[in-house]
Amino acid sequence: MTAQRIAQILRAGQPGETVTIQGWVRTKRELKKFSFMEVNDGSFMANLQVVIDQDFPDYANLLKQLSVGAAVSVTGELVASQGKGQSVELQPSQIEVVGGCDAETYPLQKKRHSFEFLRTIGHLRSRTNTLGAVFRVRNACARAIHEFFQERGFLWVHTPLISTNDCEGAGELFSVSSFDLANVPKTDTGVVDYSQDFFGKPAYLTVSGQLQAEVMALTFRDVYTFGPTFRAENSNTSRHLAEFWMVEPEMAFCDLVGNMDLAEAFLKHIFATVLEQCPEDMAFFNQRIDDTVLATAENIINNGFERITYTEAIAHLEKATQSFEYPVAWGQDLQSEHERYLAEQLFKKPVIVTDYPVGIKAFYMRLNDDGKTVAAMDILAPKLGEIVGGSQREERLDVLERRITEAEMPLEELWWYRDLRRYGTVPHAGFGLGFERVVQFMTGMGNIRDVIPFPRTPLSAEF
RNA sequence: UCCUCAGUAGCUCAGCGGUAGAGCGGUCGACUGUUAAUCGAUUGGUCGCAAGUUCGAAUCUUGCCUGGGGAGCCA
Structure with missing residues (x-):
C-alpha cells in the first residue's frame, strides 16, 4: 500500500479509511492503558495522532522504541477522535519502527528551542515546527515566483554562476580557480599568472545575473533569472548571506514605471499565493513569531505601494520629528534608519523610492534628463529595508560608455555589454529581489539564517 | 570590519571572591482520552579557551575563540 501524506489525511481524511503513513515521531504521551504518538512527515504543520492500546502486540517493547525522532511506518484505520484538538486519529493495526532514535543523545526536545541553538544542529532543525513551516513557505514562494513569470510569458534563463566580469562592482567576490593554492604559478615579475588558470583569466562566483539577463531580454523581451548568488562581503547581520538566491526579471521595451508596476504585482502575487x-x-x-505577518500580508495584497522620488524622500526625512544618527542630505545614500522611518513610521507599507542621485548608483542605470539623477528604484519594506533594487538600464551607447569610464570600470571587458547598445538597442528595465528577504518578510523570521536550509555566512558553512 | 551584550548540565537560565543550582529534557515509577499531558523519584558539569591577581576564581583583570543584537556593505 502506498503511503499517504499526513497533510492530505488531516485536510480530507474520513473515519473508516485505511491508510499508511511514513514519518517521524514528534512526541509521545504514555498513559496507563494506552499511549498517544504524534507522527509528522513534513507535509503539514500539524501531526497525525496515533492511539496505541496496551493490547497492541509487544506493547511495552514497542513503546520504548517509539522515541521522539524515530522513523516509523504505520498502517491503520482513521477514526473520529474522542479528544479535542483533532478530528481524526489513527487506530493502528501495524507499526514498524524503520529507524530508531536514541532519546538520551537526540538534541531535539519536546520544547521550544532558541534559533541560535538550532543553527548548531542544522541537519536536524528542519524537523521543528518553525523551521518546517519556513521551508514549506519558502517552497511556496519559489513556486509562486515561477507561476507569476510563466503566466506572463517570461522565459526562465539560466545565467552563469561563474563569471569573469566584476562588472557590477557589487561587493567582494569569491575567486574560482583550479590552481593548487600552495603552489600558484607566478610570472617573472612575481604576480599570479592567470593565463595558466582554468579560464585563462581571473574568475569569480557571480554577484548578479543581470548583465547576462539583459542579453537574453534583447532576444526574448521578457526573461527572469532565479538562482544562487555569492558575495564574499564580511557581513555579519540578520539580513545578509554569502550565498543567497536572487530573482532578476529583465524586460525589453520597458521603462521605470513598467518596472515598478511589475515589481508591485509580483510581490502581491507571492503573498497571495x-x-x-x-x-x-x-x-x-x-x-x-510575529503577530503582524497576516495583517502585513493583507496590507501588501490590498493596497498600492507608496511611490516617491528620492528627492521627495529627502524632504520627508528633513521634516521628520525624530532625530537620526546619520545626517539627511541630498546626494547621500539613505541609511538603514532612514529607510525604516519611511517604510515603518511614515507610510507603514512598502515604499518605492525612485530617481536616486547619479553619484550613488551603478553605471548601468539610465541617466535622467536632469543629468543629476538616474532611473533607479528601490522597494523598502518595513523591518527589512531594501527588498528590491532595480532600474531602467542605460540603452544609449554614448551615455553608457561615459558612465563606465566615470565609474572607472573596464570598458574593454564590457565589449559585449556595449554591443547590445550598438545592435538593436531598446529601452529596457529590470530588478533584483532577494529571495530570502521575501521569505523573511513573509514569515516574520528575524534572522535570514533561519529562512535558508543551509546558511553560508562568514566562518560558518558546517552543514 | 566597527560598536555592544553574552558564553555555567542535552536545552533555557540563576549564582558574581569561600563545598556548582533551578526549570525543562532523559531515565524509572504512578496516572480515567492525552495535546509542550500531569504527579513523584532520579540522572546529569574541564563554569568557552589561555594567562594573570589572590591563601582561595564560575565570580576580578588581560588576550583569544564562538554566538546574539546594532552599524557599514547590499539583496
Missing part, C-alpha cells in the same frame, strides 16, 4: 497555499503555516507565524 503563499496565504492561499500555506494558511496553517502562516497562522503559526502570526501566532508564534
